[in-house]
Amino acid sequence: MNSSHFSISLHILTLLDQVKGQLLNSEYIAGSINCNPVLVRKELANLHKYGFVQSKEGKGGGSTLAKNPADINLGDVYRAVKQKSLLGESKNEPNPDCPVGKQITKHLTDLYDEAETALVKSLSSKTLKDFSAGFK
Numbered sequence: 630m631n632s633s634h635f636s637i638s639l640h641i642l643t644l645l646d647q648v649k650g651q652l653l654n655s656e657y658i659a660g661s662i663n664c665n666p667v668l669v670r671k672e673l674a675n676l677h678k679y680g681f682v683q684s685k686e687g688k689g690g691g692s693t694l695a696k697n698p699a700d701i702n703l704g705d706v707y708r709a710v711k712q713k714s715l716l717g718e719s720k721n722e723p724n725p726d727c728p729v730g731k732q733i734t735k736h737l738t739d740l741y742d743e744a745e746t747a748l749v750k751s752l753s754s755k756t757l758k759d760f761s762a763g764f765k
Contacts, residue, residue, distance in 0.1 A: 632708040632730040634672065634675075634711070634753075635706065635707055635710050635711070635750075636678055637662060637664070637668065637669075638672050638675070638709075638710045639672065639703070639706060639707055639760065640661065640662050641662075641669065641672055641676065641682070641688050641692075642668035642676070642681060642682070642694070642701065642706065642757050642761075643663055643699075643757065643760060643761045643764060644658060645682065645692060645693055645694045646694060646757055646758070647761060647764060648693075649694055650694075650751070651692060651693070652685060652689070652691030652692065653692075653693070654690065654691040654692075655669040655670045655673065655691075655692075656668075657691075658673075658692075672710070672720055673692050675710060676707065676709070676710075677692075677695075678709075679709040680695055680696065681695060681696060681701055681706065682694060682695050683695040689722055694757075695722045697758075698756060698757040698761055699756050699757075700756070700760040701756055701757035701758075701759045702753055702755075702756055703752040703753065703755045703756065703757065703760060704749045704750070704753030704754075704755075706752075706757075707748070707749060707750065707752050709737070713751040715734075719733075719734070719737070735758055
């Protein structure tokens with residue numbers, strides 16, 4: 630299954646939206662997520678790479694949104710943090726002599742691609758502003 634990168638990134642972005650421009654440090658964000666600040670810093674670095682957040686280093690530093698929440702599309706966030714196939718990948722090499730085994734990988738790939746396309750389409754219809762509004 631997919632890792633927690635999307636949920637952690639969306640948690641970070643939502644938290645940053647809720648504080649309306651206030652700089653939050655990784656320790657504060659980690660406390661909200663209940664995870665290690667190192668993990669938060671890794672996710673922040675990736676979110677920064679894709680232009681979703683901006684950061685100020687050093688004492689009194691932290692992170693804030695780099696864009697208006699209405700301009701942050703959840704489909705774009707998903708694509709930025711995705712690392713694995715949505716439904717996983719087989720660790721075994723199927724038997725090429727089996728009528729199913731020799732075709733299963735292609736059929737699963739097509740099925741997974743179709744499912745992921747539907748997910749990204751749904752996420753792309755929502756913005757961070759839409760998602761964050763549910764926390765008021």
